[in-house]
Amino acid sequence: MDHLEFYNLKEHPFSNAVDTRYFYSSKQHSEALIRLKYAVDTMKGLAVVVGGVGTGKTTLARRMLNELDEDKYEAALLVVIHTSVTTDWLMKKIAMQLGIENASDNKLEILGQLYRKFLEVYESGRKSVVLMDEVQMLQSREIMEEFRGLLNMEGPGGKLITLVLFGLTELDDVLALDEPLKQRVAVKYKLSGLDENVTREYIKHRLGIAGCNEEIFTPDAISAIHHYTTGVPRLINTVCDNAIFEGFLLKQKPINKEVIDQIGRSLDLKSSQ
Amino acid sequence: MNDKTAIIKAAQNFTAKGLIDKAVAEWEKLLKDRNDGNIHNTIGDLYLKKGADHEAIRSFNKAAEIFKKDGFYPKAIAIYKKVLNIAPNDTETLIALAKLNAERGLTANAIENYYRVVELYNKEGSTEKAIMVVDKMLHLSSTNVETRSKIAYLYFRLGLRERASNEYASIAESCLQENDIARAKEFFDKALEYDPTNLSALIGTSTLALKNNNHIQALEALDNALAQAPHNKEVLSAYAKLALDMNRSDDAKKALAQLRQLDPSSIETQKLLGAVYIKEGLIQKAWDELLSVIDNALDAERWSEAHELLHSFRGLVTIPVKQRLLRICKAQGDDYAISGELKELAALHEKEGASETALQLYKEARGLNADDRATSEKINELEITLGIVKPALDMEFDAAEQITVINNSLEKDIPFEVDILTASGLEKEELTDDEVTASIQQMPFEINIMSDETDKEIHPAQGHQVMSADAFAAKIAEADFFLQQGLEDAAILIYEGLILDFPDNEEITAKLASLKTAGQQPDAVYNEIKGDGPLLRTAADDDLKALFAQYENPKENKVDYEGHYVAGLDFKQKGLLDEAIKELQKAAKDPDKFKRNLTMLALCYMEKKAYPLAIAEFTKILDSMTSDDSTYLLVKYELANAHMSNKEVNRALELYFEIHALDPDFKDVSAKMASLKGQKAASPGPEDMPRPKRDRVSYI
Numbered sequence: 003m004d005h006l007e008f009y010n011l012k013e014h015p016f017s018n019a020v021d022t023r024y025f026y027s028s029k030q031h032s033e034a035l036i037r038l039k040y041a042v043d044t045m046k047g048l049a050v051v052v053g054g055v056g057t058g059k060t061t062l063a064r065r066m067l068n069e070l071d072e073d074k075y076e077a078a079l080l081v082v083i084h085t086s087v088t089t090d091w092l093m094k095k096i097a098m099q100l101g102i103e104n105a106s107d108n109k110l111e112i113l114g115q116l117y118r119k120f121l122e123v124y125e126s127g128r129k130s131v132v133l134m135d136e137v138q139m140l141q142s143r144e145i146m147e148e149f150r151g152l153l154n155m156e157g158p159g160g161k162l163i164t165l166v167l168f169g170l171t172e173l174d175d176v177l178a179l180d181e182p183l184k185q186r187v188a189v190k191y192k193l194s195g196l197d198e199n200v201t202r203e204y205i206k207h208r209l210g211i212a213g214c215n216e217e218i219f220t221p222d223a224i225s226a227i228h229h230y231t232t233g234v235p236r237l238i239n240t241v242c243d244n245a246i247f248e249g250f251l252l253k254q255k256p257i258n259k260e261v262i263d264q265i266g267r268s269l270d271l272k273s274s275q
Numbered sequence: 276m277n278d279k280t281a282i283i284k285a286a287q288n289f290t291a292k293g294l295i296d297k298a299v300a301e302w303e304k305l306l307k308d309r310n311d312g313n314i315h316n317t318i319g320d321l322y323l324k325k326g327a328d329h330e331a332i333r334s335f336n337k338a339a340e341i342f343k344k345d346g347f348y349p350k351a352i353a354i355y356k357k358v359l360n361i362a363p364n365d366t367e368t369l370i371a372l373a374k375l376n377a378e379r380g381l382t383a384n385a386i387e388n389y390y391r392v393v394e395l396y397n398k399e400g401s402t403e404k405a406i407m408v409v410d411k412m413l414h415l416s417s418t419n420v421e422t423r424s425k426i427a428y429l430y431f432r433l434g435l436r437e438r439a440s441n442e443y444a445s446i447a448e449s450c451l452q453e454n455d456i457a458r459a460k461e462f463f464d465k466a467l468e469y470d471p472t473n474l475s476a477l478i479g480t481s482t483l484a485l486k487n488n489n490h491i492q493a494l495e496a497l498d499n500a501l502a503q504a505p506h507n508k509e510v511l512s513a514y515a516k517l518a519l520d521m522n523r524s525d526d527a528k529k530a531l532a533q534l535r536q537l538d539p540s541s542i543e544t545q546k547l548l549g550a551v552y553i554k555e556g557l558i559q560k561a562w563d564e565l566l567s568v569i570d571n572a573l574d575a576e577r578w579s580e581a582h583e584l585l586h587s588f589r590g591l592v593t594i595p596v597k598q599r600l601l602r603i604c605k606a607q608g609d610d611y612a613i614s615g616e617l618k619e620l621a622a623l624h625e626k627e628g629a630s631e632t633a634l635q636l637y638k639e640a641r642g643l644n645a646d647d648r649a650t651s652e653k654i655n656e657l658e659i660t661l662g663i664v665k666p667a668l669d670m671e672f673d674a675a676e677q678i679t680v681i682n683n684s685l686e687k688d689i690p691f692e693v694d695i696l697t698a699s700g701l702e703k704e705e706l707t708d709d710e711v712t713a714s715i716q717q718m719p720f721e722i723n724i725m726s727d728e729t730d731k732e733i734h735p736a737q738g739h740q741v742m743s744a745d746a747f748a749a750k751i752a753e754a755d756f757f758l759q760q761g762l763e764d765a766a767i768l769i770y771e772g773l774i775l776d777f778p779d780n781e782e783i784t785a786k787l788a789s790l791k792t793a794g795q796q797p798d799a800v801y802n803e804i805k806g807d808g809p810l811l812r813t814a815a816d817d818d819l820k821a822l823f824a825q826y827e828n829p830k831e832n833k834v835d836y837e838g839h840y841v842a843g844l845d846f847k848q849k850g851l852l853d854e855a856i857k858e859l860q861k862a863a864k865d866p867d868k869f870k871r872n873l874t875m876l877a878l879c880y881m882e883k884k885a886y887p888l889a890i891a892e893f894t895k896i897l898d899s900m901t902s903d904d905s906t907y908l909l910v911k912y913e914l915a916n917a918h919m920s921n922k923e924v925n926r927a928l929e930l931y932f933e934i935h936a937l938d939p940d941f942k943d944v945s946a947k948m949a950s951l952k953g954q955k956a957a958s959p960g961p962e963d964m965p966r967p968k969r970d971r972v973s974y975i
Contacts, residue, residue, distance in 0.1 A: 079971060083467065269432065
C-alpha cells in the first residue's frame with residue numbers, strides 16, 4: 003500500500019504542475035478573472051497580474067486561456083522560461099503563436115504580418131489576445147518598447163490586441179523600464195495568499211478532485227498549514243504533499259499538527275502564528 | 276559448563292537483587308569465551324534497566340551486528356528497532372537497519388529508514404551526508420516512480436534544484452519508455468519547473484510533443500533547448516532530425532552544419548545530411564555524403580544498416596551502388612537477389628564498354644541459375660563480341676543458344692546425349708568444349724539434348740501438328756527480325772502462334788509477356804495471358820504466376836480489416852481517439868464494410884473535434900450511396916452535424932433542408948433548422964471558416 007491508497011486518493015492532489023482541473027476559484031482568483039475578461043472584451047490594451055511566488059498566477063493564466071473561446075478570440079499564451087529572449091525572437095514567437103505561417107525573421111516584416119493578422123481577426127469579429135507568463139524575466143527596455151508598439155496598432159474600432167502580462171511583483175519594475183508602457187496599464191490585479199478559511203476550502207477542493215472526500219488533516223493541522231504557508235497555494239501544495247507522505251510513514255490518519263510542524267521546520271518555513 | 280551455569284546463575288541473582296553492574300560483569304565473563312549476540316542483548320537490557328541508554332545502545336548494536344553476521348536477520352532487525360525505541364534519531368542505527376532491510380529486499384522499509392536519516396541530517400545541517408543517503412535511496416528505488424519522485428523532491432529540499440530537475444527528467448524518461456505519456460509530461464514539467472534550462476527535459480518535452488504528432492511544439496521545445504545550449508550535439512542532432520521530418524531542409528542543414536563544426540567526423544551527421552539531400556532530390560550529393568558511411572557499415576558487416584542506406588539510392592543505377600548491393604546480397608546468401616544484382620551490374624559494365632567484366636558477371640549469374648536463358652544468350656553474345664566464340668552465321672536453328680545449353684551442361688557436369696556426337700562416332704570425353712562447339716557448327720542441324728534436369732526436345736502440345744526444329748527456328752528468327760525492325764505486333768503474332776504449339780516453352784512465354792508488358796500494365800498482361808485465350812491455358816509458368824499473383828486478388832493479402840475495426844472501436848470506447856483513428860483508417864480500406872468502418876472513423880474525428888476530416892469522410896460515404904440506401908439520411912444528418920460543428924452554418928442548413936425534404940420527421944432536423952435559421956439571422960456575417968486547432972501555449 004502506498005500513501006495514495008492509504009488516504010483513498012486516486013492521484014496526487016498537491017502536485018505543483020499546472021492542471022486546470024484543480025483550479026480553485028477563490029474569491030480573488032474569480033475577481034481577477036472577471037477583470038481580465040473585461041479588459042479583453044473591451045479591448046483595453048494592457049492588463050497586468052502580479053503576485054508573489056506560488057500565488058496562482060500561472061494557474062490563472064491557463065484558466066484565462068481556457069476561458070477564451072477559440073471561436074471568439076485568437077488567443078495565445080507564451081510562457082517565458084529564460085531571460086535572454088530577444089525582441090526579434092519574441093515578436094516571431096507571438097506571430098507564430100497567433101497562427102501566422104512563414105513568420106519572417108525580419109522584425110519590421112513581422113510587425114507588418116502581425117498588423118495584417120490583427121486586422122483579419124478583427125474583421126472576422128474576433129479579438130486578438132496575447133497572454134504572457136513570467137514576464138518579470140524580460141528585463142529589457144527594448145522588449146517593453148515593442149509591447150508598446152503592439153499596443154499602438156489600432157483599427158477602425160480601436161485597439162487591435164490585448165496584452166495580459168503575468169509576473170512576480172518585480173514586473174512593476176520591468177514595466178517601468180518604459181514609462182509610456184507603464185502608463186498604458188488599464189487593468190491591474192495583485193494576487194496574494196489565501197486566508198485560513200479559504201486555505202481549508204482549497205485543500206478540501208484538491209483532495210476532492212483527487213478522489214478523497216474525507217478530512218485527512220485535523221483542524222489544527224490545517225491551521226498550521228496556513229500559518230506556515232501564509233496561504234500561498236504553491237506552498238500549501240508543497241506542505242500538504244509532504245504531509246501525506248510523512249503521515250503515511252507514521253500511519254497517521256487524520257494528519258495532525260505535529261506532522262505539519264515537522265515539515266514546516268524541514269522546509270525552513272516560519273509560522274506566522 | 277559448570278562454570279557457565281554458575282556464571283548465569285550469579286548474573287541472574289545479581290539482577291534479581293538489582294545489582295545491575297555486577298550482573299553485567301558476570302555476563303561479560305561469558306563473552307570472553309564466545310561473542311554471543313544473545314548475551315550482548317541481555318547486557319543491553321540490563322543497561323536499559325539501569326537507565327544507561329548509551330551503554331544499552333552500544334550493547335544492542337553489538338548484538339545486532341553478531342546476529343546479522345550469523346544470518347539471523349529478523350533478530351538483528353528486532354534489535355535495531357529496540358535501539359530506535361530508545362533513540363529514534365540514532366542515524367547510525369537507522370542506516371544499519373536500512374542496509375539490512377535493503378539486503379533482504381525490503382526496499383520500502385529501507386527507503387523509509389533512509390528517508391528519516393535524510394530528515395535528521397537535513398535538520399542538523401549535514402547536507403552532504405543527506406545527499407549521500409538520498410543517493411542510496413535512489414539506487415534502491417531505480418524503478419519505483421513514486422519513490423523516485425519523492426527523492427527528486429528531497430533533492431529540491433536539500434537545495435539541489437538542478438539535481439532535482441535532473442531526477443525528474445530521468446523519471447519522465449522512464450515513464451516515456453513505459454509509454455506512460457501523461458506521467459512523463461508531469462515529470463518533464465516538474466523538471467522544467469525546477470530548472471527551465473534542463474536540456475533532457477526540453478528534449479523530452481519535444482519527444483512527447485512528437486508522440487502527440489505536434490511537430491510545431493516539438494520544434495519549439497528544441498528551439499528552447501538550443502537557446503540554452505547552442506552547441507549541444509544531442510540537441511542539434513534532435514533538431515536536425517525533426518526539421519528533416521518537417522521538410523524544413525534549411526533548418527536541418529543549419530543545425531547539421533553546426534554539428535559538423537563541432538564534430539567533423541560524426542557519422543550520424545553524415546547520415547542526416549545525406550537524408551536531407553535525398554529529401555531535396557540531390558541524389559548524387561547524398562551519395563557523395565553517404566558513401567563512406569555505407570562502406571563503413573559494409574566493412575563492419577552491418578548489412579541491414581548498409582542496405583537501408585543504399586535503399587535510397589536504388590534509383591541511382593550506377594556501378595558503385597550496384598557493387599555494394601551485390602555485396603550485401605552475397606553476404607545474405609540470397610541467390611535470387613545475387614543473380615539479379617549480378618546481371619544489373621553486368622549490364623552497367625557492358626554499357627560502359629567493359630565487356631570482359633560484364634561477361635564474368637553474367638557467367639557468375641548463370642552459375643546460380645543455369646536455366647536462365649536470357650543470361651546464357653547474353654554470355655554468348657558477349658563471347659562472340661569478344662571473339663571467344665565464332666558467330667554461327669548460316670545456322671538454320673539458333674545453334675548458339677543450344678551451344679550455351681551444352682556449355683551449361685558441361686559446366687554443371689550434367690550427363691548429356693548429343694545425337695550429333697554419336698553420329699560422328701566421337702565420345703564426349705574425347706572432346707574439348709571448343710571441339711564440341713566446332714563439331715556442332717559444322718554438322719547439318721538435327722539436335723537433341725537430353726539431361727537428367729532438362730528436356731530440350733521440342734514437344735508440341737496435344738492436338739497440334741509436330742513442327743520441325745527448322746520450322747521452329749525459322750519462326751523464332753522471323754519474330755526476332757520483326758522485333759529488330761520495331762514491329763512488335765508482328766512479332767507478338769508469331770509468338771502467339773508458336774505458344775499454341777509449344778505451351779511449355781518458357782522462352783516464348785517470357786518473350787511474349789515481356790513484349791506485352793512493354794505496352795501495358797502488368798495486370799492487363801496477366802489477365803490477357805491468363806484469361807480465356809490459349810496462351811497459358813495448358814502450361815502455367817510458376818514464376819510468372821508468382822509475379823502476377825500480387826495483382827490477382829488483393830484479398831489474398833489477408834489484411835485483417837475486421838480486427839482493425841474491432842481494435843478501433845475498443846480504443847474509441849477507451850477514449851484513445853488517436854489510436855482508434857489509426858485502426859479505423861486501416862479498417863476503412865475494407866471494400867466490403869467500407870461504409871460502416873468509414874462512418875466510425877468519421878465519428879472519431881467528430882469526437883476529436885477534427886470536423887473538416889469528419890466532413891471529408893462523411894462526404895465520401897455519402898458519395899458512395901444512393902438516396903434509397905437505408906442509412907442515407909443518417910449519414911447526411913451526421914454530415915450536417917459535422918458542418919454545424921465546423922461553423923459552416925449555410926452548408927449545414929442546406930443539408931438539413933435536404934433531409935427535411937425527404938423525411939420531415941427525421942430526428943430533430945426541424946428543430947435544428949429553426950435554430951440555425953435563428954443563428955443566421957442573428958449573425959449574418961461571412962460563412963464561418965474552419966480554423967485549424969492548434970496548441971495555444973508556447974514557451975520562449
